[in-house]
Amino acid sequence: MAVDEKKQRADLLAKALEQITKDHGKGAIMRLGDPSASMNVSGIPTGALSLDIALGIGGVPRGRITE
Structure with a gap:
């Protein structure tokens, strides 16, 4: 290219x-990984600590659509 x-x-x-x-x-x-794109969003814990850590905010973002 x-x-x-x-x-x-x-x-x-x-x-x-x-x-x-x-x-x-x-x-x-x-954009994924863009540091300026970080927003202060609260999370709803999933009950799985490893998943909450992987999501980065301690759970599923509140008020957001996720798949």
């Missing part, structure tokens, strides 16, 4: 993320 193509893909992704944020508000979409 050429450098030009990578830059073009990154630009298209940035534009798409910007449009989604504009249409649906901040926090509607986030």
